[in-house]
Amino acid sequence: MSAPTPQPGILDIKPYVAGASSASSTPGTHVSRLASNESPLGPSPRAIEAYKQAADTLHRYPDGGASALRAALAERHGIDAQGIVCGNGSDELLALLAKCYAGPGDDVLFSEFGFLIYPIATRAAGATPVVAPEPDLRADIEAFARLAGANTHMVYLANPNNPTGSYITAPELRDLHGRLPDETLLVIDAAYAEYVMADDYDAGFTMVEDFDNVVITRTFSKLYGLAGLRLGWAYCPPAVADVLNRVRGPFNVTAPALAAGLAALGDVAHAEAAREHNARWLPWLATELRALGLVVHPSVANFILVEFPESSNGPEPSKGQGGAIAALAHLSSHGVIARDMGGYGLPDCLRIGIGTEQDMRAVVAACAEFLSLSEG
Numbered sequence: 001m002s003a004p005t006p007q008p009g010i011l012d013i014k015p016y017v018a019g020a021s022s023a024s025s026t027p028g029t030h031v032s033r034l035a036s037n038e039s040p041l042g043p044s045p046r047a048i049e050a051y052k053q054a055a056d057t058l059h060r061y062p063d064g065g066a067s068a069l070r071a072a073l074a075e076r077h078g079i080d081a082q083g084i085v086c087g088n089g090s091d092e093l094l095a096l097l098a099k100c101y102a103g104p105g106d107d108v109l110f111s112e113f114g115f116l117i118y119p120i121a122t123r124a125a126g127a128t129p130v131v132a133p134e135p136d137l138r139a140d141i142e143a144f145a146r147l148a149g150a151n152t153h154m155v156y157l158a159n160p161n162n163p164t165g166s167y168i169t170a171p172e173l174r175d176l177h178g179r180l181p182d183e184t185l186l187v188i189d190a191a192y193a194e195y196v197m198a199d200d201y202d203a204g205f206t207m208v209e210d211f212d213n214v215v216i217t218r219t220f221s222k223l224y225g226l227a228g229l230r231l232g233w234a235y236c237p238p239a240v241a242d243v244l245n246r247v248r249g250p251f252n253v254t255a256p257a258l259a260a261g262l263a264a265l266g267d268v269a270h271a272e273a274a275r276e277h278n279a280r281w282l283p284w285l286a287t288e289l290r291a292l293g294l295v296v297h298p299s300v301a302n303f304i305l306v307e308f309p310e311s312s313n314g315p316e317p318s319k320g321q322g323g324a325i326a327a328l329a330h331l332s333s334h335g336v337i338a339r340d341m342g343g344y345g346l347p348d349c350l351r352i353g354i355g356t357e358q359d360m361r362a363v364v365a366a367c368a369e370f371l372s373l374s375e376g
């Protein structure tokens with residue numbers, strides 16, 4: 001028997017498993033969807049209006065050059081529109097970069113607890129994933145420097161990182177870049193940049209302008225609340241933008257996404273409200289959960305990583321499951337959907353997104369009950 005065979009690497013891909021979208025609580029109770037780092041404020045009403053307006057012209061192809069959105073992004077960030085390439089979510093651009101810059105026999109380097117799309121995109125390109133150990137749940141520049149060599153065609157770094165919530169500072173980012181070969185493309189995935197309040201953080205736009213081998217990706221899925229529309233963008237040196245523009249689909253971003261993205265960008269007050277909401281409830285949730293005795297890793301993004309060690313087994317007898325699995329089930333039965341971290345190699349942890357005030361209070365109440373049941 002013979003059959004079509006996919007390219008090398010494809011069947012080594014562990015399919016991406018998205019966060020759960022339903023809870024095991026009784027129907028009718030409030031459900032807190034905190035598994036996918038979505039914005040609790042939703043999109044700007046102006047973005048929704050622009051999306052609806054776009055319905056009138058659905059028979060038209062979108063502007064394949066995304067000129068209006070690119071111009072608005074360039075103006076907002078003080079960068080060059082020529083270097084901006086829009087994508088069907090930043091995931092598309094992250095995958096295209098691997099396809100364009102790495103292939104069979106080439107290494108792609110990323111950190112141990114980096115975003116799950118990186119190994120998928122690497123293998124889909126036929127390249128070899130190389131993993132930099134991350135002892136403190138934070139990108140280890142020494143490890144990157146040690147592992148980066150002539151064969152390292154690309155480095156992915158999420159800054160801040162999902163799922164750890166940690167970040168590296170602007171000087172550390174420059175240091176990391178300085179220790180990579182000039183031929184290595186450094187892809188900085190800054191999906192959560194808008195949330196970071198720390199003064200020593202920088203998304204890195206100036207690095208794109210200073211060097212030929214740095215690309216930054218950004219998204220409308222998180223702060224702008226447009227995850228369902230799929231809209232992301234990359235800021236690239238001219239040669240990299242040229243490459244992406246050759247390989248991307250000519251109409252890779254839909255017209256409603258372009259219209260809604262432009263409107264969302266224009267609603268500065270809504271974006272600022274989302275940022276302020278996060279700045280208030282992120283530390284609140286971390287403090288409340290720490291007060292319960294839980295280990296909460298420091299986060300600058302819109303989610304936290306919480307440890308539920310084996311000993312906190314909850315109401316059910318262990319059955320050999322980790323505390324995190326029992327906690328996940330307990331939270332779900334109370335309408336709180338968190339994200340299990342087994343796929344990330346952090347089986348003792350759950351990732352919990354920052355939601356509305358009601359969501360946050362529900363998380364604390366459900367965690368408190370979980371811990372008290374496991375003690376009793």
Ligand SMILES: *Cc1c(COP(=O)(O)O)cnc(C)c1O
Pocket residue numbers: 037088089090091092115158161162189191218219220221222227230231232
């Ligand atoms: C959510 C997320 C993205 C965004 O992906 P989109 O395809 O733009 O929705 C990118 N990188 C990381 C690390 C993320 O967590």
